[in-house]
Amino acid sequence: MSRLTGADLRRVALRTPLLQATWNYERQQGLGWAWCLKPALDRLYADPELRRARLAEHTAYFNTQPTLASLVLGAVVGLEEQRADGAGPDAGGVSRVKGVLGSALAAVGDRLFWSTLKPFAACLGVLFALSWSWFGAIVFWLSYNAVHLGLRWRGVAWGYREGPAVLSGALRRRLEKLVRRLSLMGSGLVGVLIAALLVPGGEPRSLAFQTTLVAGLMFGLLAALRSRPSPTQWALGLGALCLVATWTR
Amino acid sequence: MTPAYLVTVLLGGIAALDATPIGQTMLSQPLVVATVLGAVWGDWTTALEVGIVLQVLAVSTLPVGARTPEDYATGGVVGVGLALGLASRQSFVMAREASALLGVLGGIVTAIGGVPLLRWQRRLNEGLSRWCEEEIRSGREGALAASHRAAVVLAFGVGVAYCAVCLGLGIGWLGAFSERESLRLARAWSLAQPLWLGLGLAQVLHAFIQRRLVRGAMFGAALIGAWLVLMVGTP
Numbered sequence: 201m202s203r204l205t206g207a208d209l210r211r212v213a214l215r216t217p218l219l220q221a222t223w224n225y226e227r228q229q230g231l232g233w234a235w236c237l238k239p240a241l242d243r244l245y246a247d248p249e250l251r252r253a254r255l256a257e258h259t260a261y262f263n264t265q266p267t268l269a270s271l272v273l274g275a276v277v278g279l280e281e282q283r284a285d286g287a288g289p290d291a292g293g294v295s296r297v298k299g300v301l302g303s304a305l306a307a308v309g310d311r312l313f314w315s316t317l318k319p320f321a322a323c324l325g326v327l328f329a330l331s332w333s334w335f336g337a338i339v340f341w342l343s344y345n346a347v348h349l350g351l352r353w354r355g356v357a358w359g360y361r362e363g364p365a366v367l368s369g370a371l372r373r374r375l376e377k378l379v380r381r382l383s384l385m386g387s388g389l390v391g392v393l394i395a396a397l398l399v400p401g402g403e404p405r406s407l408a409f410q411t412t413l414v415a416g417l418m419f420g421l422l423a424a425l426r427s428r429p430s431p432t433q434w435a436l437g438l439g440a441l442c443l444v445a446t447w448t449r
Numbered sequence: 450m451t452p453a454y455l456v457t458v459l460l461g462g463i464a465a466l467d468a469t470p471i472g473q474t475m476l477s478q479p480l481v482v483a484t485v486l487g488a489v490w491g492d493w494t495t496a497l498e499v500g501i502v503l504q505v506l507a508v509s510t511l512p513v514g515a516r517t518p519e520d521y522a523t524g525g526v527v528g529v530g531l532a533l534g535l536a537s538r539q540s541f542v543m544a545r546e547a548s549a550l551l552g553v554l555g556g557i558v559t560a561i562g563g564v565p566l567l568r569w570q571r572r573l574n575e576g577l578s579r580w581c582e583e584e585i586r587s588g589r590e591g592a593l594a595a596s597h598r599a600a601v602v603l604a605f606g607v608g609v610a611y612c613a614v615c616l617g618l619g620i621g622w623l624g625a626f627s628e629r630e631s632l633r634l635a636r637a638w639s640l641a642q643p644l645w646l647g648l649g650l651a652q653v654l655h656a657f658i659q660r661r662l663v664r665g666a667m668f669g670a671a672l673i674g675a676w677l678v679l680m681v682g683t684p
Binding site: 218221223225226232235251252259266267316337344384390395397398399402409412413415417421424432434443445 | 469470471472473474475476478480481483484485487488493497500501504505506507508509510511519550553554557558560561571572573574575577578579581582585586588590593594596597600601604633634636637639640641643644645646647648649650651652653654655656657658659661663664665667668669670671672673674675676679680682
């Protein structure tokens with residue numbers, strides 16, 4: 201019989217924004233993970249000694265994409281519930297589930313959130329900011345957080361319901377499909393954004409601006425083939441070059 | 450210190466919190482920060498000009514795995530704040546463009562300079578993490594909340610302090626230079642702005658397309674279609 205209530209799962213979900221508060225190189229999200237799990241452990245282990253031992257176990261190394269961590273949290277809450285009833289896996293088993301799910305979700309999550317959704321939402325925001333000023337920031341924030349906050353809040357209950365198999369079926373397919381669709385739409389969006397920069401409001405920019413933008417694009421595509429220097433370092437170099445070019449002309 | 454500078458510096462702390470320790474809701478991204486600061490300083494044009502360039506550059510910075518990415522949270526606040534602070538001293542369009550250039554450069558330098566600071570905080574958190582586990586094992590469960598409080602206060606404090614120092618140095622060092630050389634700086638801006646936008650958008654495009662023909666075709670069709678609609682108008 202389930203000992204955890206919906207309110208317990210909500211308390212865990214409410215703590216997920218602090219998952220990375222104590223991020224460090226040694227245990228990465230480990231301490232934040234224990235912080236998020238604490239309401240569930242408080243409910244499951246009435247014996248303080250046992251509860252502290254479980255809590256200390258969970259401060260060990262853990263890392264995944266922070267939004268999708270909610271799914272792993274839900275799955276591990278379910279395992280801890282079984283463990284408290286004397287039926288679930290031992291500490292090593294829970295640790296293995298955390299490791300496997302964490303790695304698998306990091307692979308999908310990094311592609312979905314950092315390489316696809318964030319650039320897509322940012323380009324959408326910039327497109328709106330070019331014409332409607334402050335509205336762009338709202339579009340950016342809402343389009344990113346519709347997915348981010350939705351998964352973060354509902355992920356714990358989802359992971360709890362599906363257990364360690366949370367990423368094995370429909371969810372993985374849905375996330376992969378979302379990545380593909382956003383990448384396709386994002387490619388089109390960058391095209392629209394470049395057109396909007398070249399011809400803002402139907403008035404073409406100067407030839408010098410258009411040529412320099414295309415030169416920047418070409419240079420950027422070449423620079424993207426190598427990971428070093430980073431785009432920010434390239435940007436600093438280009439800025440310095442522009443200053444030198446202006447001063448020596 | 451004027452209220453606008455005070456809000457800018459406090460926003461630096463909030464952005465530092467949103468970037469990693471709390472939420473990751475993109476409140477710390479340059480476009481959002483620029484919109485807020487544009488409202489505070491009453492100059493959306495300068496704020497968004499700088500915010501858009503920094504946003505396009507920031508979007509290609511990925512916090513994947515254990516990598517410490519460039520700190521565009523405080524970089525965005527300092528870049529936009531610096532441009533607004535410099536532009537508020539002069540009213541000419543040329544001075545605004547000169548301020549925008551110095552703002553973007555200041556934002557980029559702050560973002561790069563923030564990396565060792567982030568690493569330092571993360572190393573401090575290692576000690577906090579070990580201390581917390583020992584405390585829990587010795588019966589003090591409250592150490593978990595205490596260590597989280599400490600990490601959040603540290604991140605906010607470092608964000609505010611770093612932002613204040615960079616903004617103060619930027620305004621102090623570049624104020625007179627911006628006024629004296631506004632013509633040359635405005636010319637450099639007209640060259641650098643499209644280059645930066647092109648560089649950032651190319652990185653995003655590369656991440657989206659990933660050598661898929663359909664996505665490349667989608668980009669081409671959207672570019673030509675949007676260009677025609679903007680030039681000729683809708684039928």
